[in-house]
Amino acid sequence: MSNISDIELNQLRLLQLIFETKNLTRAGERAGLTQSAVSHTLKKLRHSFNDSLVIRQGNKLVLTPRAESMQTRLNRWLNDFERNILIQEEFEPLYSSRTFYIATSDLVEQVIAAPLIKHLSKVAPNIHLIFNKLDKHSLASQIESGEVDFSISVVESSHPSLMVTTLYRDDFLSATRNGHPFLGTKRDAQSFCRYPHILAGTGKDNRGMVDDVLEKMGLSRDVQFKVANFSSAPHILESSDAILTAPRKFMEVIADKFNITAFKTPVNLTSFSMKLYWHVKNKDDQSNRWLREQIVQIARGEDHMPEF
Structure with missing residues (x-):
């Protein structure tokens, strides 16, 4: 009986290379492993599958009947896993119709909404923007709950679930x-x-x-x-x-x-920073990252994309 729970993904990848090259040395080179590491892994795989998998005949390796029957399915499974799990689907602004939710005040809407929408109409014409009323006392929970994707506010927050960047300073x-x-x-x-x-x-x-x-x-x-x-x-x-x-x-x-x-106001008023907040889980999300770059670009009047 096979001990499937003992098999690791990197072991299956090596097995795929062994099946393909029918040579332990070349398989090890392509996997970045030493000869002893390849031999050790093959021994574990033989134990897990309860099968020799490859046997030596003269100067070459041949696949056992069990290995031959699983080679095509193993290739297909690893390729599907890489394509559907490991590789993130590419976000294409020009063709996306995603809806983004932004919590902010009417003051910020007056400043940012029109130029942002004008910009998006050129680079992402099917994107939908929904501006929600900002709850200053629940800024973090609005983002954590998924009610909004971003908050734009002067509120200072050090909540561990939030990431932040300063859009601009104003007086x-x-x-x-x-x-x-x-x-x-x-x-x-x-x-x-x-x-x-x-x-x-x-x-x-x-x-x-x-x-x-x-x-x-x-x-x-x-x-x-x-x-x-x-x-x-x-x-x-x-x-x-x-x-x-x-x-x-x-x-x-x-x-x-x-x-x-x-x-000019004839009294000295302290300037302030307008900040953009988003959830830490969306740090590397392509669509979230793309829109916050657009917001920063418009808010700061930049001609180039900012780096986070």
Whole structure:
């Protein structure tokens, strides 16, 4: 009876070479094994199959009837195993219709979505992108559960299941409608606080980092309007006397689309990093790697593919 559980894949590969070459020395050379290692492995295979497999007749080896009957099937099995198990199917963006899910905020959508989709329409026209709302408190679980493939956020996470790269660093600008009276002033912090402000955010209170900095300066502002999404802020901005403070990249996107004027914020705000997260299990997945390269390329404005 054969002891199949004792057989290793590398042993079967050597047996295939022995059957093919009918020469232990040449089989060993092709497998990168010494003569003694070949002899030792053949001895183990003979024991496992309970058959001599090859016997010497004069100066050559001949296959036993058992070996002859299994040679074709062994070749087919090893080739199928290599093709279907060991070799990963090639990902071809031009022909793929895969759907990718990205969790992020409307702020990031405003900055990245349009140029990314425009780029993908040229290099992967059948790819589907689904943008989901980012849950900052469950960033890791959204990726771990498979709900999304990527998260793009300013959130810092050191979760062991996540991998991360910085897409870009950003700072802040402020803006008003064209012709706003603030534009004709000194544009200092005191004048900045004389006008109403727009705050974009989902927090429960009406404070942002601008308020924290102003408080340290002994100043305060009037947040007259608060919106949950950055996308609605420019509409309010151009039809009111309010001032909006937002990330520079967002301001650059909306500057030419609305009747607004951007200017340097007259308080010192800390810059921040926008990060791309994905699951460690997808580190070497071809499609996942390809899309994150596209996202990084678009976010950084690069002319070449980044290396991870």
